[in-house]
Amino acid sequence: MIMLPTVVRxxxxxxxxxxxxxxxxxxxxxxxxxxxxxxxxCNQCGTCARRCPAIAIDLDKDKKEWILHPDRCIIxxxxxxxxxxxxxxxxxxWRAPFYKREAIIYHSKAVKEKGEKTGE
Amino acid sequence: MIDKLKEISKDQLLAEVxxxxxxxxxxxxxxxxxxxxxxxxxxxxxxxxxxxxxxLRFSVGKDEEVPSMTGIYLTAVLIENEMKELFGLKVKDLAxxxxxxxxxxxxxxxxxxxxxxxxxxxxxxxxx
Amino acid sequence: xxxxxxTPFGPQHPVLPEPIQLKLELEDERVVxxxxxxGYGHRGIEKACELNEYxxxxxxxxxxxxxxxxxxxxxxxxxxxxxxxxxxxxxxSYLRTIWAEMARTHSHLLWLGxxxxxxxxxSMFMQYWxxxxxxxxxxEITTGHRVTQSVSIVGGVRRDIDDDQKKHCxxxxxxxxxxxxxxxxxLVNDYTVKARTVGKGVLSYDQAxxxxxxxxHLRASGVKEDCRTQGYWAxxxxxxxxIVATGGDSFSRAAVRVGELYQAIDxxxxxxxxxxxxxxxxKPKGNPPANEAVSRVEQPRGEVFYYAxxxxxxxxxxxxxxxxxxxxxxxxxxxxxxxxxxxVPIIVLSIDPCISCTER
Numbered sequence: 116m117i118m119l120p121t122v123v124r125x126x127x128x129x130x131x132x133x134x135x136x137x138x139x140x141x142x143x144x145x146x147x148x149x150x151x152x153x154x155x156x157c158n159q160c161g162t163c164a165r166r167c168p169a170i171a172i173d174l175d176k177d178k179k180e181w182i183l184h185p186d187r188c189i190i191x192x193x194x195x196x197x198x199x200x201x202x203x204x205x206x207x208x209w210r211a212p213f214y215k216r217e218a219i220i221y222h223s224k225a226v227k228e229k230g231e232k233t234g235e
Numbered sequence: 236m237i238d239k240l241k242e243i244s245k246d247q248l249l250a251e252v253x254x255x256x257x258x259x260x261x262x263x264x265x266x267x268x269x270x271x272x273x274x275x276x277x278x279x280x281x282x283x284x285x286x287x288x289x290x291l292r293f294s295v296g297k298d299e300e301v302p303s304m305t306g307i308y309l310t311a312v313l314i315e316n317e318m319k320e321l322f323g324l325k326v327k328d329l330a331x332x333x334x335x336x337x338x339x340x341x342x343x344x345x346x347x348x349x350x351x352x353x354x355x356x357x358x359x360x361x362x363x
Numbered sequence: 364x365x366x367x368x369x370t371p372f373g374p375q376h377p378v379l380p381e382p383i384q385l386k387l388e389l390e391d392e393r394v395v396x397x398x399x400x401x402g403y404g405h406r407g408i409e410k411a412c413e414l415n416e417y418x419x420x421x422x423x424x425x426x427x428x429x430x431x432x433x434x435x436x437x438x439x440x441x442x443x444x445x446x447x448x449x450x451x452x453x454x455x456s457y458l459r460t461i462w463a464e465m466a467r468t469h470s471h472l473l474w475l476g477x478x479x480x481x482x483x484x485x486s487m488f489m490q491y492w493x494x495x496x497x498x499x500x501x502x503e504i505t506t507g508h509r510v511t512q513s514v515s516i517v518g519g520v521r522r523d524i525d526d527d528q529k530k531h532c533x534x535x536x537x538x539x540x541x542x543x544x545x546x547x548x549x550l551v552n553d554y555t556v557k558a559r560t561v562g563k564g565v566l567s568y569d570q571a572x573x574x575x576x577x578x579x580h581l582r583a584s585g586v587k588e589d590c591r592t593q594g595y596w597a598x599x600x601x602x603x604x605x606i607v608a609t610g611g612d613s614f615s616r617a618a619v620r621v622g623e624l625y626q627a628i629d630x631x632x633x634x635x636x637x638x639x640x641x642x643x644x645x646k647p648k649g650n651p652p653a654n655e656a657v658s659r660v661e662q663p664r665g666e667v668f669y670y671a672x673x674x675x676x677x678x679x680x681x682x683x684x685x686x687x688x689x690x691x692x693x694x695x696x697x698x699x700x701x702x703x704x705x706x707v708p709i710i711v712l713s714i715d716p717c718i719s720c721t722e723r
Contacts, residue, residue, distance in 0.1 A: 118550045120677075121490060131493045143500075145522075146508040168419035191422050191513050196521070249529040261588075262575040264685040266670050275666075276466055279657070279668070283572045288657065293722065310575040310693040337720060338405040344474075348410055357676055 142207035147190045149210040150183060156202035157181055157223035163194035163203060173218070181221045185210060202224065239289035240277075245301055251291055255280045262308040265315070267322045268335065269350045270294065274322055276301070278311075299324060305330035313337070321348035343351045365391045372707060374403055379477055381718040385695070385711070389704060392657040397699045400680060404719035412682040417443060417651055418517060419674075420682070425511050427684060428720030430473065431662040433466045433502075433512040435684075435720075438660040440515045441595065442669040442677075444647075445656035452642040453597075455519035460597040461634050462506065462514055463660075465652055467627040468536075470663035471620045472543065474715050475550065478617060481708045482559040487546060494542050501532050519644025529635055540628045547621045560614040564698040564710035574718055577690045578665020579623065581610045581716050583615035590661035601633050613713040620715075623663075650677050661689055664715045688714070688721040 133140065142148055159179060164172040171187035172194060174180070195203045202225075243251055255262075263279040265354045276291045295301055305312045316337045320322040323346045339347075372385040382403030407425055412420045424439040425432045437459050438647035444451060451459075476491030499509040505524050506512040514520050524532070550556055566574070571584035581588055582605060587606035591598045594601030606622035608615035651673035658669045674680040691714040698710050 117553055118487070121545055121549070122486070125490075131496075143504045146503055147513075166418075168422040170416070177620055182520070189422060190508075192507065192521070193422075237657055256573075259569070259572055261572050263666075264668055264689070265684040266467045266681070268672065268681045277670075279670075280586075284586050286588070286590065286659070288659070307573065308573070309696065310573075310690065312693060313423045313689060333400075333402075336402065337400075340402075347407060348532070350413075354413065354678075354680075357674070357678065 142209070146207040147192055147205050148207040149185070149190065149205070150194065151183060151204045151206045152221050153202045153204070154181075154221050155224050156200045157203065157221070158200060158225040159223045160199060162199065163199050166193050166197045168193060178204060179223050181223050183219045183221070184216070185213070185219060186216045203231060236289055237277075237288075239287075241289070241291055243291055243293050245293045245295050245299070248291070248293060249304065249307070252278070252307050259298050260281065262288075262310055264299070265311065265318065267318045267324060267348070268323065269348065269355075272316045273297065273354050274324055276318070276324070278304075297324070297325070300325045300327050302326075303328045303330070320346075322346060323349065367395065370663055370704075372714050374400075379712065379716070381716060383692075383711075383716065383718045385699070385707070387699070387704070387707065392704050394699050394702050394707065396703060397696060399694070399695055401718055401722055403544075403722075405722040408723040409682055413679060413692050416677045417679055420679070421515060421517070422511075422513060423672060424684070425513060427723055428686065428717055429510055430470045430717065431466060431664065431667070431720070432510060433462050433506070433514060434660060434662045434667065436513065437463060437515040437596075438658050438667055438669050439682075439696040440517050441660065442656050442658035442671045442682075443517050443651055443673075445658060446654045446671060446673045447645055447647065448656075449518060449645060451519045451645055453639045454523075454641040455643055455645075456596040457634050457638050458520045458522075458524060458643075459515065460601070461524070461631055461638075462502075462512060463596070464627040464631045464634070465502055465505075466512075467633070467663045468539070468624060469495050469502070471624040471627070472498065474620060474663075475547075475617070475624070478560075478709070478712055481712045482556070484556070487549060490546050491543075494539055494546070497539055501535050504528055505532065506553060508648075516644060518647050519642070521643070523643055524638075529638070533632060536631055538627050540625065543624060547624070550617060551621060557614065558639070559706075559709060560617060560713075561610075561612060563613045563706050564713055565610075565612045565704065566694060567699060570697060571611070571694075574694045575690050576665075576694055577617040577659070578663075578687050578715075579616055580665060580691050580694065582606060583611040583619045584611040590659045593659070595658075595660065597634055598639075600637065601630055603630065613709050618712045624668060650675055651679065664717060665691065684723055686717065686720045686723070688717045691716070692721065 164174050169187045171184045173182040181211045192205050194206050260280045261283040263281050265278045268275045273294045275294045279290050312331050315326045316333045319326050368389050370387045372387050374382040374384040384400040386398040421436050425436040426437050472491050472495035476488045479487035503509040506514045566584050568585045587607050608618045653675045655672045668685040670683040672681040
């Protein structure tokens, strides 16, 4: 009987759930969704790969490749924080589920200037 | 630095634990650490009610037997079984003995918490 | 004498989706003995923390438990900070307090829902979880993720709460309080709820201390003990008094958690009001020195205990984590014998078990 007011309110209120995936909620502005990489800014300093707690970032210095393993990434935002060139950002949208463990390969285009310090 | 840490030998253990039990202290937990040739065991107690932590510490050789305190504090049964499995501490007279299968399965690594050679070397080099 | 049977309870979804098996020895419907079997979720996190560099361990420690994830990360940072020792800025300590209390709010709402579910009150379960979703939303707005918040770093916090977010949080929290009051009224006063919880799994004051319980489970037996009275982070500045019940049964444990739910919301509102300006993080100097430290922090489920030993390198020599459920499981050995089989789920749930976090 004490539950009655709640029951009545629910009877006339709308559903509390969403018909996902038909309707989706806008992600919150600062939510950690997925890693985005700007090829033009990266100069292969390697700080992100050293600091990543999940070993999700690899570098191939010869081919100038920046390799992200999204299946290992825990989206902790450490790489975006430590990047001295701001080449890595975190976007609020979630990555869709995937079926295969595939690495995403980017090509770094910025060149290291002479005498420039590379991270730590 | 742990305040109120008391170094004892393993023979004094049960007598010291009994003192805590008589004073109605609460058993918090235990911790083991691999020192290379020895195991260092620390038990933590809290004087209830309140937030007053004190500790007992002793070290034993890896093949020495240690008396179980489960006769005094039943709640120590989990931590003693865990130390037995993960560190190879030889605890005798356990109230409930999981027989080495509390945390680990049949094909798990043996004594996984013991330190590797590299870890021990790094610890000696870095520590002062 | 009736014949005895051994009935396995779990490990697949016994009341809650956590892997614990209780081997119940039954005499007709009455439990006469119990052996808990854990170990289905051991991940070796303590060992991994020795092999990892210390700043990376934060994210690993946060994954010890999903519900108290934020507090695990903060406690790890706290214990490593004590190795130097390193002072954190006042704004960081207030923000940690706010997020810790937010985690407590959603954890207690989750538990109250599960309790309703355990005795078959499905609609109340849904209602509690509907409210909980609002708390998770403000957690996501302020920290960036609803479950693994990852807000703490050694030396402070990573994110700030700006004024707009603060205003929004205060509004939502007041709303949550109002809605929770209506539901808690049902939980505390309804006779069907009382029939299922009052007098089930009774532990006296002395038993509670001898078994080394912690958290709401301990306070429900009348022991006035709470890690927050140590005054870590901002708790020293806030008006805070542990909530105690004296019944020692499942109903008292629910009552303590209902009280703590309101208290957590009040603490957040107070902390938001007193939030000081300033830096977010202090920078640690070099590696953690060769030292030992202990940190005890009150999680929603009870006291979490971190012991760390540094050795001057970037790795810790030893990290020991004792989660609250680790201390509370042995109490099942005392509470269950003598009860009816139908009461086992409620008694097991009343300790708010989190088995995977127990095994690390």
